[in-house]
Structures are given as structure tokens and as C-alpha cells.
Amino acid sequence: MELISDFENLRREMLENSREIIRLLKQRIKLAQKIGEIKKMNGGEIHDYNREREIIKLISGDRFTQSVLNILFEFSIHYESNSQLNLPGYVYKNINGNNYMEFNGETKNLLGMLKFILNPGSVVFSENKEYKNLISGPGIHIINHKIEDPDVYVDVNGNYGGDIIINGRQMLISKNFLENRENIYRVIIR
Structure with a gap:
């Protein structure tokens, strides 16, 4: 008792x-x-x-x-x-019909921030050793084999096809990711 x-x-x-x-x-x-x-x-x-x-x-x-x-x-x-810029606390952008929340900073810090946004227990695949090092931390499992059906794509080259886009000093996180975050555990960083 x-x-x-x-x-x-x-x-x-x-x-x-x-x-x-x-x-x-x-x-x-x-x-x-x-x-x-x-x-x-x-x-x-x-x-x-x-x-x-x-x-x-x-x-x-x-x-x-x-x-x-x-x-x-x-x-x-x-x-x-x-x-x-006289903007409210968060900046939302509409790109190709998708809404994104915007964060700004150095790529390494944005990736560091991302590891705290991902769920504990998330499995992350990336062929880029630097990205693996930046995203690794408690609760994040880095794997060396490709994920067949990932929950989310993180695109660090600024291609606007990912759920999370990091382009230079900007990180865009899709509304879809934010609304479904509790179900996201398999992540590919490309």
C-alpha cells in the first residue's frame, strides 16, 4: 500500500x-x-x-x-x-497545399530539437553519419537498415516532399506530423 x-x-x-x-x-x-x-x-x-x-x-x-x-x-x-517581424508566436506556411510550422536555427540545432519532438522509442534510419550523430540520444534508436514503411520522412535537403523539412536555417514541421505525432515511431532522415 x-x-x-x-x-x-x-x-x-x-x-x-x-x-x-x-x-x-x-x-x-x-x-x-x-x-x-x-x-x-x-x-x-x-x-x-x-x-x-x-x-x-x-x-x-x-x-x-x-x-x-x-x-x-x-x-x-x-x-x-x-x-x-511582428508575427505571432508561431509562423505557419502553406507549401504545395500542406501547412507547416516553421522553426529557425542552425541545421545541427534543428536536428537536436527534432530528437526531442520525436516520441521516445522512435526508430530512425539515415545514411548520413552526421545526421545520425545529431539525432541520437535517449529514447531514439538508430538503425542501419532501411525502413520499408516509415511513419515520417525528414528531408534535410529542403525538398518539399517530407513531413519535416530542414532547409538551411529553417525547419518546417507538417501539420499532419503534429496531429499524428503519438503514432509516429519509424523515421527516415534523408
Whole structure:
């Protein structure tokens, strides 16, 4: 009986922790938008690599923390950019009749962000060793044989046939992927 009680207490604590994380992330979005407005007024560059390296040195103690920080940086850049363009939080594009959510950043950071968007337990195939290294992480299974019937295609060369398209500094995630994400476990990166 005590084990069940501990389990439920841990679940409640995790839920509260998740709520606090979301509250802080929303606060961070507002800060990123204000920073974007200040940079716009002063003609500053949105991406400040020196500041990112400084923050990583101050906070990062391991690879997980650094990965999370890189994701936060890319989301911040996204919101700062949108602030400069007077756009809402997310940018939607219609390409060839498909709706895509847009994220901006360096390809390596976009692939790093993607591994956190994929479901834990996802199986990923790519013939590109660099992509494999960037997407690998806890819960992602990298395989060396082609997937016959993948759930999703990630196209890193900007061809607009994939469910997720990475083209230079832009990542487009299809509405179809977002709506069916809980069923997506077999991924090909090409």
C-alpha cells in the first residue's frame, strides 16, 4: 500500500514540476520577445553566439543540460525573430497545399530539437553519419537498415516532399506530423 501511495505522490510532484516548467517557459518567451524588440530598435543581430557560449559555460554541467540550452536558444531566436517581424508566436506556411510550422536555427540545432519532438522509442534510419550523430540520444534508436514503411520522412535537403523539412536555417514541421505525432515511431532522415 505504501508503494502505491509513494507512486501517486511522485506523479503529483512530477505534474507540479511540469506546470512550473511550462510557466517558466512562457515567461522566457515573453523575455525573448522583449529582447527581440530591443535588438530591432538598436539594429542588433538576433543570433548572439558569444552570449550562448557564455550561458552554456555558466549553466551547463552535462550533455543533457547543453542540449536543453541549445533548444531554448533556438526557441528564443524563433520568438525574437517573430518579434522583429511582428508575427505571432508561431509562423505557419502553406507549401504545395500542406501547412507547416516553421522553426529557425542552425541545421545541427534543428536536428537536436527534432530528437526531442520525436516520441521516445522512435526508430530512425539515415545514411548520413552526421545526421545520425545529431539525432541520437535517449529514447531514439538508430538503425542501419532501411525502413520499408516509415511513419515520417525528414528531408534535410529542403525538398518539399517530407513531413519535416530542414532547409538551411529553417525547419518546417507538417501539420499532419503534429496531429499524428503519438503514432509516429519509424523515421527516415534523408
